[in-house]
Amino acid sequence: MQLQNRKIVLGVSGSIAAYKSCELLRLLVKNGADVYVALTEAASKLVAPATFEALSHHQVSTEIFDDTNHIKHIELSANADLIVIAPATAQTIAKLAHGFADNMLTATVLAAPCRTIIAPAMNQRMYQNQATQDNLEILRKRGFIILTPEDGDLACGEKGSGRMQDVDKIFNFICAILNSREGIPFAGYSQYLPSPANPLALGQTKLLPKVLGANLKVLITAGPTEEPIDPVRVITNRSSGKMGYALAEAARDMGATVTLISGPVNLNCPNGVRRINIRTCADMLNAIKDQVANADIVIGCAAVSDYRLAYVYDHKLTKNDTGDSITLTLIKNEDIISYVGHLEEKRPFTVGFAAETDHLEEHATEKLKRKNLDLIVLNDVSRQDIGFNSDLNEVSVFDKDGLVSKFTKAPKSVIARQLMELIFQNARSSKA
Numbered sequence: 314m315q316l317q318n319r320k321i322v323l324g325v326s327g328s329i330a331a332y333k334s335c336e337l338l339r340l341l342v343k344n345g346a347d348v349y350v351a352l353t354e355a356a357s358k359l360v361a362p363a364t365f366e367a368l369s370h371h372q373v374s375t376e377i378f379d380d381t382n383h384i385k386h387i388e389l390s391a392n393a394d395l396i397v398i399a400p401a402t403a404q405t406i407a408k409l410a411h412g413f414a415d416n417m418l419t420a421t422v423l424a425a426p427c428r429t430i431i432a433p434a435m436n437q438r439m440y441q442n443q444a445t446q447d448n449l450e451i452l453r454k455r456g457f458i459i460l461t462p463e464d465g466d467l468a469c470g471e472k473g474s475g476r477m478q479d480v481d482k483i484f485n486f487i488c489a490i491l492n493s494r495e496g497i498p499f500a501g502y503s504q505y506l507p508s509p510a511n512p513l514a515l516g517q518t519k520l521l522p523k524v525l526g527a528n529l530k531v532l533i534t535a536g537p538t539e540e541p542i543d544p545v546r547v548i549t550n551r552s553s554g555k556m557g558y559a560l561a562e563a564a565r566d567m568g569a570t571v572t573l574i575s576g577p578v579n580l581n582c583p584n585g586v587r588r589i590n591i592r593t594c595a596d597m598l599n600a601i602k603d604q605v606a607n608a609d610i611v612i613g614c615a616a617v618s619d620y621r622l623a624y625v626y627d628h629k630l631t632k633n634d635t636g637d638s639i640t641l642t643l644i645k646n647e648d649i650i651s652y653v654g655h656l657e658e659k660r661p662f663t664v665g666f667a668a669e670t671d672h673l674e675e676h677a678t679e680k681l682k683r684k685n686l687d688l689i690v691l692n693d694v695s696r697q698d699i700g701f702n703s704d705l706n707e708v709s710v711f712d713k714d715g716l717v718s719k720f721t722k723a724p725k726s727v728i729a730r731q732l733m734e735l736i737f738q739n740a741r742s743s744k745a
């Protein structure tokens with residue numbers, strides 16, 4: 314039973330391929346999934362809701378207010394591990410791309426914290442139309458997974474690209490995603506798929522824990538900060554932001570909703586992650602204050618400047634202003650992660666980083682206590698081969714009782730996955 318304990322929302326929109334979703338539903342249920350079907354009105358004209366009700370053993374919904382005792386689109390989306398829209402018509406894709414919530418299916422997707430897979434099915438010209446392609450691109454950028462339609466015979470009698478992927482392939486893909494250790498295999502996901510000639514046998518995959526980050530909101534600070542001296546000069550540091558961004562990607566891949574508060578870095582915002590750009594420590598603190606009440610986990614990965622200028626010049630300083638030497642007075646910045654750690658209300662699970670050159674463990678555990686953190690991740694920045702500005706890292710993690718885990722030298726993306734797994738597990742058990 315590869316899908317035991319998995320809750321899936323199956324969205325069906327009004328393409329002729331809607332009849333195939335009955336077979337998909339049957340396979341999902343047979344493999345243990347608990348499936349709730351949301352039909353669009355057009356789909357309900359192609360296949361009777363009673364068919365889906367009989368196969369899913371649940372009432373099928375079309376309109377938002379079918380049952381006024383429950384806010385069903387919110388219940389459906391909050392509890393789902395995955396939403397699969399198969400078939401997805403050009404109309405439904407357009408609505409999703411633009412945030413419509415005018416029926417049970419679109420409203421459920423809009424409210425969903427979990428991932429959505431879309432299997433388009435339509436006439437080839439509708440599929441190729443720039444409007445549809447643009448809409449799919451919008452969804453792709455938001456982290457939706459699009460199962461590109463195949464070439465073949467179309468219901469309209471034409472041949473071309475627009476045929477929904479085979480039900481077996483969609484089913485295998487769902488199993489691969491829900492059983493993969495990474496939660497959602499994002500880039501290069503095809504490596505997780507069994508070959509079509511060799512589909513997964515029942516019970517062949519080991520059911521791994523539910524997507525660890527599902528329903529959790531993670532706020533991550535990343536990169537350096539800049540403290541202005543005058544309109545063109547700043548005090549900053551060499552943080553690349555790579556570790557914080559890798560954490561954001563890993564958390565997203567594990568199903569969490571992620572916001573990055575980022576200093577100026579040379580990195581693209583990962584798909585599906587919301588980014589708030591800041592420059593100074595004060596900006597970062599303000600962004601944290603705005604967002605923290607909505608976060609379950611805050612990770613302070615940024616290299617925040619400990620000091621700022623006591624006085625910022627409003628014009629560019631020249632040698633005439635400063636002569637042979639210049640004295641700048643610096644005053645202490647607020648410690649952001651310590652502010653989060655000491656919150657008395659709605660304190661999230663709080664994780665800090667310690668970049669140390671000596672007395673590593675002693676300094677890290679002292680910071681953990683002083684900042685009232687749940688976990689601290691220790692980096693040895695005296696080493697040239699890891700840490701600051703490198704693609705590699707090696708870290709140890711401590712809690713108030715001492716060493717929790719050590720992750721040996723590996724690319725930051727790997728360390729990030731290991732860290733996020735540990736953070737999610739600890740955050741969930743601290744809530745329980």
Ligand code: C5P
Pocket residue numbers: 534594613614615616617618619646647648649650651664665666667668680
């Ligand atoms: O005390 P130190 O700067 O070494 O602590 C590092 C940890 O504190 C990191 O998690 C960093 O993001 C956070 N920090 C912060 N605000 C500051 C300074 C550091 O959140 N002003």
